[in-house]
Each structure stands twice: as C-alpha cells, then as structure tokens.
Amino acid sequence: MPTTYERIAAIIAETASVEPGRITPTAHVINDLGIDSLDFLDIVFAIDKEFGIKVPVEEWTEQVNAGTAPAEQFFVLGPLAERIDELVQGARGSKG
Amino acid sequence: MKLEYFSMLDRIATRDAETLVAEATLPDASPVFEGHFPGFPLLPGVLMIECMAQAGGWLMLARQDFARMPLLAKVGTAKLRGMLRPGARLSISARLTHDGSGYAVMAGRIDSDGQMAAEAEYTLRTLPFPDAALEALVRARGVELGLV
Numbered sequence: 001m002p003t004t005y006e007r008i009a010a011i012i013a014e015t016a017s018v019e020p021g022r023i024t025p026t027a028h029v030i031n032d033l034g035i036d037s038l039d040f041l042d043i044v045f046a047i048d049k050e051f052g053i054k055v056p057v058e059e060w061t062e063q064v065n066a067g068t069a070p071a072e073q074f075f076v077l078g079p080l081a082e083r084i085d086e087l088v089q090g091a092r093g094s095k096g
Numbered sequence: 097m098k099l100e101y102f103s104m105l106d107r108i109a110t111r112d113a114e115t116l117v118a119e120a121t122l123p124d125a126s127p128v129f130e131g132h133f134p135g136f137p138l139l140p141g142v143l144m145i146e147c148m149a150q151a152g153g154w155l156m157l158a159r160q161d162f163a164r165m166p167l168l169a170k171v172g173t174a175k176l177r178g179m180l181r182p183g184a185r186l187s188i189s190a191r192l193t194h195d196g197s198g199y200a201v202m203a204g205r206i207d208s209d210g211q212m213a214a215e216a217e218y219t220l221r222t223l224p225f226p227d228a229a230l231e232a233l234v235r236a237r238g239v240e241l242g243l244v
Binding site: 038041042044045048049054055056057058059061 | 169170194195196197198199201219221
C-alpha cells in the first residue's frame with residue numbers, strides 16, 4: 001500500500017506535470033518544483049478528495065506570514081505528508 | 097443584465113447552503129451584440145461562463161457573509177450547447193461541489209426556454225476584499241439582487 005508521501009507525490013506528478021524524479025521528500029512545492037498558485041490549488045483539491053479532508057491552506061499561510069510557523073512545515077513534501085496524516089487522523093477521530 | 101458592465105444577473109431566485117439559482121434576461125440591445133455578431137447577435141460563450149461564475153460567486157459571498165471575495169480561477173470543463181439571443185430569459189444555477197480552504201469547486205448551468213444552454217465545472221478562489229469600499233459595493237449589489 002503506498003504511503004501518504006507516495007500518494008501525494010503521484011498527485012503532484014499528475015496534476016502539475018512534474019517529472020517524478022524531481023519529487024523528493026525534501027522538495028519545496030514552490031521553490032523546488034516550480035508549482036504556481038493555481039496548480040497548487042489543483043493539488044490541494046486532489047489531496048482533499050484523495051484523503052477525504054480539507055487541507056487548511058489559508059490557516060497555514062497565515063501562520064507562515066505571521067512568522068508563527070516555518071513554511072517548510074507545510075510546503076516541503078515530507079513534512080506536508082506528516083501534516084496530511086495528522087489531518088486524516090483528526091478527521092477519523094471526529095467521526096469516531 | 098448589462099453585459100458591457102459584466103452585470104450578468106438580474107435576481108437571485110432561490111438559495112440554500114449549497115445551491116443558488118439566479119434569473120436574467122438578455123437585453124435587446126448591447127454594444128456586445130454590435131460586434132458579436134453584426135446582424136446576428138449572440139451572447140458570447142465566455143459571457144455564458146461569466147454568468148455561471150457570478151452565480152457561484154454570489155453563493156460563496158452568501159456562505160461566507162461577504163468576508164471574502166470570490167474570483168474565477170479555473171474553468172475545468174465547459175459545454176456551450178445553445179445559442180442565446182437578445183431577449184432570452186435565463187435560469188443560471190450554481191452548485192457547490194467542494195468547499196476547500198481558500199477555494200471552491202462549482203458546477204454551473206444555464207437553462208433557457210426549457211433547454212440546457214451551457215454547463216461548466218469551475219473553481220473560484222476566495223481572497224480578502226482589497227478594501228472596504230468594494231466590499232460595501234458588493235454588499236449593496238447583493239441587496240439589489242435579493243441575496244441579502
């Protein structure tokens with residue numbers, strides 16, 4: 001069964017036409033992969049659907065802009081996968 | 097409708113949490129029709145899409161109590177099935193299919209004279225209003241349309 005990171009990597013490769021070889025756990029979605037805001041929006045939509053969650057991009061962006069969280073926590077793929085796992089677990093907890 | 101001002105809707109007919117239906121009547125004359133096309137006026141397809149996008153935009157404004165400004169970000173698919181002529185009465189609907197963080201995915205359609213004239217799936221990005229004056233103008237327009 002693919003990991004969360006692998007599922008996100010597949011979404012990015014397909015949605016934003018990024019070569020799979022460029023997608024690594026340390027890659028920053030924007031700085032390293034060159035994904036623009038509209039493609040990122042498509043990726044978030046695909047993640048929302050794939051995992052049955054609502055990725056809180058606005059909240060994350062506010063935290064980064066306010067300096068209360070580093071951008072890497074949300075926009076580098078390895079940590080992003082961890083955030084998605086947390087959201088999935090949170091969604092399961094709220095349903096159970 | 098005032099096409100040249102991108103004022104595409106005349107009235108909000110119905111609304112609930114996830115759908116909105118608006119009505120509009122195409123004007124008999126408009127500068128848009130003078131060029132599209134001389135002697136054969138038709139509503140341009142891009143303005144059909146604009147009609148659907150605006151219906152979705154008003155739905156999001158209502159859902160978020162005018163806290164954020166919706167902007168058309170993407171048209172995923174669009175089928176423009178019918179030709180809309182001056183005087184045509186339109187029913188323009190929007191249905192929220194996914195409410196994301198800072199964006200919304202919508203399904204829209206236009207019906208006229210009992211026929212589907214257009215349908216589209218599109219994405220709206222929602223951003224803070226750039227200033228209070230624009231927010232006030234949009235709110236006032238919402239009152240005129242019967243949204244508020």
